[in-house]
Amino acid sequence: MKHYKQYINGQFIDSKxxxxxxxxxxxxxQVISTISTGTVEDANNALEAAQAAQPAWEALxxxxxxxxxxxxxxxxxxxxxxxxxxxxxxxxxxIGLAQVEIDVTADYFDYNAGxxxxxxxxxxxxxxxxxxxxxxxxxxxxxxGICPWNFPFFVMARKVAASxxxxxxxxxxxxxxxxxxxxxFADFIQTIGLPNxxxxxxxxxxxxxxxxxxxxxxxxxxxLTGSVGAGQKVITAAAENITKVSLELGGKAPAIVCAxxxxxxxxxxxxxxxVIFSGQVCNCAERVYVEDSIYDEFVDKLTKKxxxxxxxxxxxxxxxxxxxxxxxxxxxxxxxxVEFAKKEGAEVLVGGKRPEKFDRGYFYEPTILTNCxxxxxxxxxxxxxxxxxxxxxxxxxxxxxxxxxxxFGLTSSIFSENFNNIMKATNGLHFGETYVNREHFEAIQxxxxxxxxxxxxxxxxxxxxxxxxxxxxxxxxxx
Ligand code: NAD
Numbered sequence: 199m200k201h202y203k204q205y206i207n208g209q210f211i212d213s214k215x216x217x218x219x220x221x222x223x224x225x226x227x228q229v230i231s232t233i234s235t236g237t238v239e240d241a242n243n244a245l246e247a248a249q250a251a252q253p254a255w256e257a258l259x260x261x262x263x264x265x266x267x268x269x270x271x272x273x274x275x276x277x278x279x280x281x282x283x284x285x286x287x288x289x290x291x292x293i294g295l296a297q298v299e300i301d302v303t304a305d306y307f308d309y310n311a312g313x314x315x316x317x318x319x320x321x322x323x324x325x326x327x328x329x330x331x332x333x334x335x336x337x338x339x340x341x342x343g344i345c346p347w348n349f350p351f352f353v354m355a356r357k358v359a360a361s362x363x364x365x366x367x368x369x370x371x372x373x374x375x376x377x378x379x380x381x382x383f384a385d386f387i388q389t390i391g392l393p394n395x396x397x398x399x400x401x402x403x404x405x406x407x408x409x410x411x412x413x414x415x416x417x418x419x420x421x422l423t424g425s426v427g428a429g430q431k432v433i434t435a436a437a438e439n440i441t442k443v444s445l446e447l448g449g450k451a452p453a454i455v456c457a458x459x460x461x462x463x464x465x466x467x468x469x470x471x472x473v474i475f476s477g478q479v480c481n482c483a484e485r486v487y488v489e490d491s492i493y494d495e496f497v498d499k500l501t502k503k504x505x506x507x508x509x510x511x512x513x514x515x516x517x518x519x520x521x522x523x524x525x526x527x528x529x530x531x532x533x534x535x536v537e538f539a540k541k542e543g544a545e546v547l548v549g550g551k552r553p554e555k556f557d558r559g560y561f562y563e564p565t566i567l568t569n570c571x572x573x574x575x576x577x578x579x580x581x582x583x584x585x586x587x588x589x590x591x592x593x594x595x596x597x598x599x600x601x602x603x604x605x606f607g608l609t610s611s612i613f614s615e616n617f618n619n620i621m622k623a624t625n626g627l628h629f630g631e632t633y634v635n636r637e638h639f640e641a642i643q644x645x646x647x648x649x650x651x652x653x654x655x656x657x658x659x660x661x662x663x664x665x666x667x668x669x670x671x672x673x674x675x676x677x
Contacts, residue, residue, distance in 0.1 A: 202233040202377065204240050204401060205384040207247035208394030213240050219374045219401065224290040224522040225511045225559040231288075231378055236402025241369075241410035244398035248340045248367040249416050251395030256337050256365035263363055264314035266392055270359075271307040273386040274300060281351070281379055283513065289347055289376040290512040290522040290560075291475055300379075302642065303355045309642050310359035313663050317364065329675045335667040337365030338442065339418035342411045344404070344432070346424045347375035347524055348478045353423045353446075354380050356657045358397060364666040366418065369398045371408055373424075375524055377401045404428055415439045419666060422446070423480075426605075426651050444655030444665045447648055448580040449608030450484045451638055452601035454623060455496060456594065457489040459613035460635070465499045467613070467637040468586070473507050473564060474639070476520045477584040478528070481609035481631065481638045481646075485577055486588045487597045493590045500566060500588065501547045507564045507584075509553055522559040523583060529560040532583035536565060539576040544587065545569045572600055580606070594619055598626040607649030609638050630656065 201218070203210040213234040221231045255263065274281060278300050286296040322331040343357025354370055361368045372380040377399075384399050400407055408428070412420050412435035422432045423446040436443050453471065455464045471483040488496045510518035523529050529552075536550050549565030567587040570576050576587050591597040601610055611633040612623040624632050630647040631640065640646045640658065647656025655665050 199229065200231040200378075202231060202381040202401070204234060204236055204244075205381070205399040206240065206244045207398065208388075210384075213237050213402070219377075221288055221376070221378055222525075223287050224524050225513070227558050233377055233381065233401050236371075236400045236407045238406055238410040240400050240402065241407045242414065244369045244400045245340060245342075245411065245414050245416040247395035247398055248369050251393055252337070252339055252367040254393065255362075255367050255396050260314040260317060260363065260365070263365065264311035266390060267307045267311035267359055267363060269390040270387070271304040271311075273390060274304040274307070274383070277382075277386060278304070281382060284382055285351055285376075285379040286512045288378040289350065289524050292510075292512050292518050292521050293516055295475060296512070299349055299352050303352045306352065306355040306642050307359050310363045310663060313363050313660070317663075317667070324673070326675065328677065329673060332672040332674060334670040334672065335664070336670050338666060338668050339366060340416050341366040341368045341666055342417045342420045343368060343370045344408050344411065344420065344422040344424065344428075345370065345372050345380070347373040348475060348480070350376040351379045351383070354383070356423075356662070357421045360657070360663045361419075361666045362396065364663060366666050367396045369400060369411060371411060372399065372401050374401060374403065404431070408432070409435050412436050412441070413438050417441050419444060421655075421657070421665070429653065444657070445648075445653040446480070446646065446657060447608075447651060447653045448582070448606060449480045449482075449648065449652050450578070450580050450604045450606040451481055451609040451611070451629070453483040453486045453611045453638075454591075454594070454597045454601060454613065455486060455488045455492070456612070456614035456616065456619050457491045458615045458619070459492075460615060461492065461496065461499065463635060464613035465496065465503055467611070467635075468500065469503045469507070471611075471638040472504075472584060472586050473519050476523055476562070478524060478582050481640065483586065483611065483638055484581060486586060487591045487600055488588060489597075490590050490592050497547065497566070497568065497588055500586075504564045504566050504586070505548045509561055509563070511559075520564070520584065522561045524560070526560055528583065529562060532562055532581060532585060535576060535579070535581055536567070536585055539567055539570060539574060539587070542571070542574050543569055544574070544576060549584070572603060578604060594622055598623060602626075602628045605651045608652035609633065611636070611638055
């Protein structure tokens with residue numbers, strides 16, 4: 199069985215902790231690898247290595263830093279099948295989607311490398327004679343990236359690519375549920391000649407390693423992707439040194455389906471937004487609001503489509519739509535939420551249980567619920583699984599109000615063929631992202647940023663890259 203070590207200052211080292219983290223294949227419940235449990239000392243060593251490496255890294259012309267990002271993309275592409283299989287095994291992502299994640303991650307490094315010649319400052323007119331006001335964009339220093347288990351490889355790249363191209367060095371903490379693909383990548387980095395300390399990977403618990411990385415005075419910016427609870431802990435730890443945070447947290451995305459929607463498009467988009475990675479995606483449709491006059495027809499079609507979803511082992515079921523949930527904790531949480539909703543009066547139209555054909559693994563059937571109330575847990579709390587409650591609305595104003603009635607503000611969508619409905623919804627929805635007549639899924643050149651408790655700051659595109667830059671203003675007077 200493979201044993202992974204921490205990657206600090208260009209060396210693979212076993213942590214001094216005696217315990218190891220065991221990584222399971224969720225489909226088989228078998229241990230597939232171990233990793234040494236990182237400690238606070240490992241976290242601090244990684245930060246010191248990143249701090250020592252940063253001035254020389256910043257001094258490299260951006261185009262030379264970009265060359266390393268292109269090499270990272272190249273090693274990913276050269277090992278794309280192996281990496282996809284590793285990803286699929288450690289967190290039960292169906293192999294086709296795992297391959298997409300690996301390929302998009304390579305693209306992400308190339309995309310960010312493209313900013314090398316485009317990171318710009320400004321020169322502003324001064325009110326004084328013989329003076330220019332210069333705005334310079336400079337790296338913050340050491341960036342910490344804390345990753346979730348759901349898109350572990352891609353989210354790692356979101357943090358690494360943007361921090362390195364802007365001249366920061368980086369310490370990444372993978373999720374203990376799914377560190378394998380990231381640790382394999384660390385092995386490949388050894389081959390590209392990246393200077394020691396520029397990129398470090400420390401795996402361990404959030405409350406120890408994550409906390410140490412968040413509260414260190416060395417850390418210049420912490421970018422966390424994870425739950426609201428973890429975000430709150432990171433903000434608290436960051437408060438000690440007033441460290442900048444960029445938080446991509448949970449969501450409770452509404453999908454609004456108007457009577458004039460293209461019904462087939464809406465059904466297909468909502469199902470694909472729910473089934474992708476078994477609904478364990480932050481921007482997944484988490485609740486659907488359907489206009490009264492088409493409600494029955496829509497629910498019939500949605501239920502039919504959801505009951506056709508195929509579930510298989512992630513690695514071998516090459517044509518499957520979805521697979522196991524990531525862990526027993528996820529399975530227990532989702533089952534409990536559905537049972538609670540049923541007690542509150544929800545009706546299960548399809549799913550609502552584990553599929554009978556599997557005698558092991560953490561599988562759960564795609565589920566449609568109706569008869570839920572707006573203030574119920576299933577409508578208010580993030581499920582993060584293949585469970586979709588459907589509700590009715592009479593007016594678009596009502597649908598927008600119900601959509602906004604949440605503590606989250608990540609993604610949302612509207613299905614309509616009417617320009618006025620679309621404009622009203624895109625302006626009235628209080629979410630960082632709104633999709634019009636398509637499934638929920640973002641692009642690398644966009645800007646993925648949650649409002650309200652879904653986060654602060656954001657990732658992707660120009661604005662995501664700029665998260666990793668300080669602005670220095672120079673008032674230059676001459677005679
Ligand atoms: P999680 O919050 O349990 O863990 C995320 C990371 O935070 C892990 O690496 C964990 O070890 C770390 N962590 C936990 N406690 C910490 C602490 N006290 N200090 C520092 N780090 C700590 O989340 P998860 O279960 O891995 O992922 C699921 C959640 O992530 C969902 O809520 C989902 O919506 C969210 N998510 C959001 C986005 C987005 O872009 N907005 C993307 C993916 C996932």
